[in-house]
Amino acid sequence: MKLREFAYSRSGDKGDIVNLCVFVYDDANWEVLRRELTVEKVRDKFGSLVKGEITRYELPGTKGLNFVMTEALGGGVSMSLRTDPHGKSYQSLLLEIDIDADEEIKPRLG
Amino acid sequence: MSRSISIGSGSAYSTDRLDWAQELADSGLVQYMGFDCLAERTMALAQVRRLDDETAGHDQRIPELMRRFAGFLRRGGKMVGNFGAANPAAAADDVLRGLKLNGVTGVRVGVIHGDDVLDHVLDQDLELPEMGVTAQAIAAQVVSANAYIGADPIVELLEEGAQFILGGRVADPSLYVGPIAYEMGWALDDWEKMGTATLVAHLLECGTHATGGNYVDPPYRVLDDIVHLGFPLAHVSEDELVITKLEGTGGAVDIGTMKTQLAYEIHDPAAYLTPDSTADFSQVWVEEVGPNRVRVGGASGRPRPDSLKVLVGVDQGWKVVTEISYGGAGCVERAQLAAEVVAKRLEPYQLGIDEIRYDFHGMSALFDGQLPGGDPAEVRLRIAARCDDRETADAVAFEGQFLWMGPAGGGGVTTQMAPAIGVTPALLPREDVKLITEVIEA
Numbered sequence: 001m002k003l004r005e006f007a008y009s010r011s012g013d014k015g016d017i018v019n020l021c022v023f024v025y026d027d028a029n030w031e032v033l034r035r036e037l038t039v040e041k042v043r044d045k046f047g048s049l050v051k052g053e054i055t056r057y058e059l060p061g062t063k064g065l066n067f068v069m070t071e072a073l074g075g076g077v078s079m080s081l082r083t084d085p086h087g088k089s090y091q092s093l094l095l096e097i098d099i100d101a102d103e104e105i106k107p108r109l110g
Numbered sequence: 111m112s113r114s115i116s117i118g119s120g121s122a123y124s125t126d127r128l129d130w131a132q133e134l135a136d137s138g139l140v141q142y143m144g145f146d147c148l149a150e151r152t153m154a155l156a157q158v159r160r161l162d163d164e165t166a167g168h169d170q171r172i173p174e175l176m177r178r179f180a181g182f183l184r185r186g187g188k189m190v191g192n193f194g195a196a197n198p199a200a201a202a203d204d205v206l207r208g209l210k211l212n213g214v215t216g217v218r219v220g221v222i223h224g225d226d227v228l229d230h231v232l233d234q235d236l237e238l239p240e241m242g243v244t245a246q247a248i249a250a251q252v253v254s255a256n257a258y259i260g261a262d263p264i265v266e267l268l269e270e271g272a273q274f275i276l277g278g279r280v281a282d283p284s285l286y287v288g289p290i291a292y293e294m295g296w297a298l299d300d301w302e303k304m305g306t307a308t309l310v311a312h313l314l315e316c317g318t319h320a321t322g323g324n325y326v327d328p329p330y331r332v333l334d335d336i337v338h339l340g341f342p343l344a345h346v347s348e349d350e351l352v353i354t355k356l357e358g359t360g361g362a363v364d365i366g367t368m369k370t371q372l373a374y375e376i377h378d379p380a381a382y383l384t385p386d387s388t389a390d391f392s393q394v395w396v397e398e399v400g401p402n403r404v405r406v407g408g409a410s411g412r413p414r415p416d417s418l419k420v421l422v423g424v425d426q427g428w429k430v431v432t433e434i435s436y437g438g439a440g441c442v443e444r445a446q447l448a449a450e451v452v453a454k455r456l457e458p459y460q461l462g463i464d465e466i467r468y469d470f471h472g473m474s475a476l477f478d479g480q481l482p483g484g485d486p487a488e489v490r491l492r493i494a495a496r497c498d499d500r501e502t503a504d505a506v507a508f509e510g511q512f513l514w515m516g517p518a519g520g521g522g523v524t525t526q527m528a529p530a531i532g533v534t535p536a537l538l539p540r541e542d543v544k545l546i547t548e549v550i551e552a
Contacts, residue, residue: 008331008366010324012375015150015240015535021373023366025330047480059379061393061408062369068377076240078151079426079532081467081494083475088324093477108330 004095005107007033011090016052016076018087020094023064025108030063036099042067045097046090067094115293117286117310118343121145121191122317124152128171128178130318134341134356135182141293143182144285145191146315147171153279154423154531156195157254167196168204176208183214183273190264190285194278196254198223201276202550209274209552217552220272222263224545225279227420227538231255236536238422245422245536253531254423257543260385260414261307262298264288270549279421286311287386290346304387305411306351309394310344312382313353313371313406317341320353320371322361335360354403363402372396385418387411417537426530427464428503429496432510433471434520437488444517445470445491451517452493452509462502466495490522496530503527 003009006029009022022037024030039054046054052070059066073087074080084090099105118140120131124147135143147169148156160167169175172193179189194201202221209217230236235246245252256279265288267275275288287307290296296303313320318339326336340359345352355363372394376382380392394408436444449468456463469475471490473483493510497503507525514520 004327004330008327008370010370010374012373014375014377015533017377019373019375019377021370023369023373025366045480048478049480055377057377057379057392059373059392059394061391061395062372064369064373066373066376066379075532076150076534078154079496079530081429081431081465081496083469083471083492083494089476093481096481 001102003097003099006105009091009094011087013077013086016071016073018069018072018090020067020090021064026106027063028106032101032104036101041097112348113294114347115290116140116345117142117289119314119317119341121147123149126317131341132178135179137356140343142188142289146282146285148192150533153256154254154533157423158531160196165200168201169193169195172204173208176212180212180214183217188273190275192280193276198278206552217274218272219550219552220267220275221548222277225256225259227257228255230542238534238536240534251425253425255420257418257420257538258385260284261288263545263547265292267547268292272549281385282315283308283311283384284386286314301387301411301413305389305409308384308387308389309409310346310351314342314344320367321355321363322367325367333362351406363404365396368396368404383415387414416540418540418543420536420538421533422536424532426532427498428500429530430503430506430527431494432507432525433490433492434513435490435522436520441489445489447517448491448513455509459502459505462498464496468493
């Protein structure tokens with residue numbers, strides 16, 4: 001199922017770097033998220049939007065992940081010619097990622 | 111009596127709304143209000159305004175601010191903000207004028223000068239790593255440099271009895287860390303406490319981002335009322351940290367809004383670098399203790415960085431964006447044809463165009479085609495270019511507008527043009543940034 005069905009996200013920008021945090025609605029899905037949402041899956045979804053590195057961090061206290069992507073905004077908010085130079089909309093692209101573990105996941109909506 | 115502080119958020123950017131912030135100030139729930147008025151780009155644009163006019167380049171809301179918060183100040187409330195932007199002295203003048211105009215007397219205004227480090231950046235030929243050059247290599251284009259400064263001068267001014275404190279590029283969290291450290295009696299080199307203060311600051315500094323702004327995503331994330339969001343406030347004591355909002359306002363302070371704010375604009379959660387500490391949020395926990403009341407804890411900290419981050423403003427010429435819409439059958443083909451025609455017509459200008467891109471709203475403008483969709487009913491071509499000079503930017507705008515003449519059915523042309531001021535980071539040793547504080551009796 002889509003990540004959006006059991007997790008939420010927000011993007012933030014600093015220069016040409018975007019961070020995308022991801023949290024699960026239900027703590028029961030934390031281990032699945034942690035196992036399945038890899039840097040490779042994120043890189044595959046973002047493709048040409050991210051020219052630099054993607055690093056994954058964990059927030060064990062709040063059961064969340066944080067992906068930090070460099071060279072991800074076409075030069076950063078002040079230089080970028082992109083429609084969304086902050087990458088505010090990136091959270092929605094991230095939540096489009098397919099997670100292949102339906103039987104283990106408790107979705108947000110019954 | 112054990113120490114505590116109640117502090118509210120009043121602004122998260124240079125044009126944030128002040129009406130809802132005033133409601134929080136007037137509620138009597140908070141002793142302090144913090145105001146972040148700057149973003150990366152805002153600071154550079156403020157510098158450009160000051161270059162044009164030496165009395166400009168500070169927060170343009172100060173007259174409205176003073177009118178709305180006169181009552182709060184009269185009741186002894188304290189305000190801390192980076193209202194100075196590129197011109198703290200001019201901001202202080204506006205504040206003094208506003209106090210007088212609104213009949214507020216006996217307020218000590220604290221002003222922080224010295225975050226402008228343009229001379230240092232050029233003299234020391236600092237590296238600009240994101241641009242791959244040093245400052246001197248592009249000296250003619252460097253228009254500004256401001257260091258992100260910390261809570262130290264704020265604490266100093268509070269100790270001197272300042273009630274209204276303003277500075278230039280005071281770092282967002284420091285606007286809150288200063289009052290918290292002062293009221294709680296926390297030493298600025300108690301890194302554990304600074305990590306804790308930074309956590310509270312981080313949850314407040316983005317205003318309504320913490321109370322349901324940029325959050326709702328039906329049917330998964332739904333809040334009862336997002337029409338009238340409340341600004342957040344924090345109650346800090348030695349026993350607990352509680353984030354809440356004004357009763358009767360919309361939005362929410364809950365696990366979801368707190369978690370998304372916790373991780374907003376941070377990189378390594380175990381090493382969030384600010385001028386005040388290297389904060390560790392990795393073990394932070396959040397717990398709902400009532401309706402719109404969340405208890406947080408678990409932050410820690412390590413010593414603050416030896417260097418301060420500097421944002422250097424770089425003149426990038428002109429930026430122009432022009433758009434036109436097409437609808438109905440074949441709209442995508444017509445929009446693509448329009449882009450090809452414009453590219454051809456601009457060939458004589460290509461030397462003056464640093465970068466140009468053609469995007470299609472409704473198809474690929476946000477995600478570069480990474481999320482393919484079906485055939486849209488309508489599409490909007492967006493042409494964006496960064497040009498060396500105004501003449502070239504005008505040519506791009508002209509060609510966008512000339513699309514009235516086909517392909518068929520193009521409508522709703524808009525054009526925006528502005529000087530392109532880029533900002534790029536650098537690092538400066540902390541001791542090179544000499545801050546001066548001043549107290550003015552109003």
